[in-house]
Amino acid sequence: MLSVQSVDYSYGPVKALREVSLTVGPGEIVSLLGANGAGKTTLLSVISGLLAPARGQVLLGGQVLSGRKTSLVVEAGLVQVPEGRQVFGPLSVEENLQLGAYCRRGRQHRQQVSRDFEQVYHLFPPLARRRRQPAGTLSGGEQQMVAMGRALMAAPKVLLLDEPSLGLAPLVTREIFDIIKKLPEQGCSVLLVEQNALGALSVAHRGYVLTNGSIRFSGSAAEILGDRQLREAFLGPERFEGSTGNKP
Amino acid sequence: MSGWEQLSQYVMSGLTTGSIYALAALGFCLIYNATHIVNFAQGDFISLGGLMMYTLLGAAGLPALLALPLAVAVVAGLGVMLEALAIRRAKSRDLTVLIFITVAASALFRGVFKEIWGKQALAVPPLSPDVPLRFLGATLTPQNLWILAITLAAIAVLIYFFNHTLTGRAVRAVAINPKAAALMGIDTRRMVRLSFALAGGLGALAGAIITPITTASYHVGVMMGLKGFAAAVLGGYGNFLGAIVGGLTLGLLESLGAGALSSAYKDVIAFVVLLLVLFIRPRGLLGRGEEARV
Ligand SMILES: Nc1ncnc2c1ncn2[C@@H]1O[C@H](COP(=O)(O)OP(=O)(O)OP(=O)(O)O)[C@@H](O)[C@H]1O
Numbered sequence: 001m002l003s004v005q006s007v008d009y010s011y012g013p014v015k016a017l018r019e020v021s022l023t024v025g026p027g028e029i030v031s032l033l034g035a036n037g038a039g040k041t042t043l044l045s046v047i048s049g050l051l052a053p054a055r056g057q058v059l060l061g062g063q064v065l066s067g068r069k070t071s072l073v074v075e076a077g078l079v080q081v082p083e084g085r086q087v088f089g090p091l092s093v094e095e096n097l098q099l100g101a102y103c104r105r106g107r108q109h110r111q112q113v114s115r116d117f118e119q120v121y122h123l124f125p126p127l128a129r130r131r132r133q134p135a136g137t138l139s140g141g142e143q144q145m146v147a148m149g150r151a152l153m154a155a156p157k158v159l160l161l162d163e164p165s166l167g168l169a170p171l172v173t174r175e176i177f178d179i180i181k182k183l184p185e186q187g188c189s190v191l192l193v194e195q196n197a198l199g200a201l202s203v204a205h206r207g208y209v210l211t212n213g214s215i216r217f218s219g220s221a222a223e224i225l226g227d228r229q230l231r232e233a234f235l236g237p238e239r240f241e242g243s244t245g246n247k248p
Numbered sequence: 249m250s251g252w253e254q255l256s257q258y259v260m261s262g263l264t265t266g267s268i269y270a271l272a273a274l275g276f277c278l279i280y281n282a283t284h285i286v287n288f289a290q291g292d293f294i295s296l297g298g299l300m301m302y303t304l305l306g307a308a309g310l311p312a313l314l315a316l317p318l319a320v321a322v323v324a325g326l327g328v329m330l331e332a333l334a335i336r337r338a339k340s341r342d343l344t345v346l347i348f349i350t351v352a353a354s355a356l357f358r359g360v361f362k363e364i365w366g367k368q369a370l371a372v373p374p375l376s377p378d379v380p381l382r383f384l385g386a387t388l389t390p391q392n393l394w395i396l397a398i399t400l401a402a403i404a405v406l407i408y409f410f411n412h413t414l415t416g417r418a419v420r421a422v423a424i425n426p427k428a429a430a431l432m433g434i435d436t437r438r439m440v441r442l443s444f445a446l447a448g449g450l451g452a453l454a455g456a457i458i459t460p461i462t463t464a465s466y467h468v469g470v471m472m473g474l475k476g477f478a479a480a481v482l483g484g485y486g487n488f489l490g491a492i493v494g495g496l497t498l499g500l501l502e503s504l505g506a507g508a509l510s511s512a513y514k515d516v517i518a519f520v521v522l523l524l525v526l527f528i529r530p531r532g533l534l535g536r537g538e539e540a541r542v
């Protein structure tokens with residue numbers, strides 16, 4: 001479904017991505033793990049069309065997306081929840097969600113969009129109680145829900161999540177991961193970027209490990225978790241100790 | 249004339265010029281929120297609005313109902329061109345450079361207007377025949393009422409647009425966080441362009457309604473634009489409500505100050521008050537350092 005092929009990207013002289021390839025299939029949750037500065041956010045920016053890759057391409061369902069404007073990438077069904085949530089603070093929760101459905105603003109989508117509003121409120125009950133509240137006044141966990149709900153309102157085929165657990169309490173993280181786990185049932189594949197490897201691998205089917213801009217390993221969640229060397233070398237042991245997730 | 253009548257007269261005339269400052273200030277805010285650029289060509293949008301009305305209403309004899317929207321459309325188009333041909337194409341994204349481009353564009357616009365319309369002051373017919381009216385002790389022309397009514401209508405339309413339409417919310421989303429807006433599939437360039445069109449349209453409106461009183465000329469909007477900029481700063485730069493409050497406050501201060509002292513000090517009074525307010529409240533009357541609701 002989503003296919004990233006040999007993507008290179010540099011910030012001036014700094015090589016941030018080298019020959020990165022990965023795929024996310026229909027109904028899959030794929031995790032992309034890596035330490036600070038590994039290039040995870042850069043890769044998502046390239047996938048979303050915020051950055052143009054120096055080499056390589058991004059395809060969705062066989063259609064080439066790299067080189068297209070972000071708005072067209074979103075219309076094609078590739079939607080990102082950015083690092084640090086980035087909700088529209090002064091706007092209400094409902095307005096944030098409505099903007100999520102911006103790519104479906106045509107009249108023909110109206111009914112489906114209003115059904116999806118209910119679906120999102122059902123998935124994130126705290127948001128339903130805070131529809132009229134400015135999103136910026138919500139707690140971190142609730143803002144993450146707004147950011148995810150907003151992205152889901154675009155009816156994505158593939159959802160890209162950039163460190164959704166960052167800065168959240170363990171219990172809230174668990175809640176967020178539980179919701180991510182349900183997304184494939186609704187026809188939405190997930191590329192989950194995380195530093196919280198245990199948490200991410202508890203919901204992901206497969207994973208990739210990114211270090212210094214290159215994919216160093218890919219395999220099933222169990223394989224990554226089972227490989228002690230991989231854990232220590234690429235993810236850092238500290239990530240596993242204080243972690244919030246449980247093995248599935 | 250009794251004291252009350254005089255006061256009423258000053259207030260009405262202050263609200264009239266204040267409306268123009270408010271419209272100009274809103275134009276500054278729109279472009280600032282979308283791009284963080286201070287657009288020094290805003291005053292030329294006002295000039296062109298007046299000049300277009302001179303041509304369409306006076307020379308071509310079109311009815312006001314047709315001339316006004318046409319003038320607004322032409323200047324909105326100029327706003328879009330400024331963005332598409334100058335700002336967007338600039339190799340630099342440095343704000344200082346971009347702001348300087350608007351200064352250069354302003355000089356260019358003035359030169360072109362002078363070529364087309366000449367240097368002299370041009371009489372623009374009022375929107376309806378000039379019969380003096382009495383209102384709360386003040387003597388007004390129908391044009392005064394048109395100015396107030398059209399300004400109120402423009403503000404109402406903006407409030408509706410930004411709070412109740414998806415496109416309006418998308419413009420606000422781009423102002424709040426352009427990257428997140430792009431990730432929602434919003435074409436940020438289109439929203440920026442729309443902001444320039446709106447700023448042009450507001451400038452045109454201001455020029456079209458004030459020039460029957462001031463006459464039109466190639467540079468008539470320059471001082472009004474500067475006052476609009478001052479009004480926007482006074483209200484809290486980038487804040488829509490602040491632009492309206494700032495514009496009306498500045499208009500009233502000028503008018504009352506001119507009445508109390510001498511009209512020779514009109515401009516000085518306005519800018520001294522502006523400096524004083526900024527001294528006490530550096531963010532302006534309503535500035536909070538973040539985007540506010542319309
Ligand atoms: N705008 C930029 N200009 C220059 N270099 C950048 C820029 N953004 C990121 N980099 C560099 O590119 C590399 C990858 O950064 P990136 O943000 O993609 O990492 P990340 O894996 O998302 O890290 P984190 O976990 O901290 O979010 C880093 O070395 C970073 O310093």
Ligand SMILES: [Mg+2]
Pocket residue numbers: 040041042083162
């Ligand atoms: Mg990152």
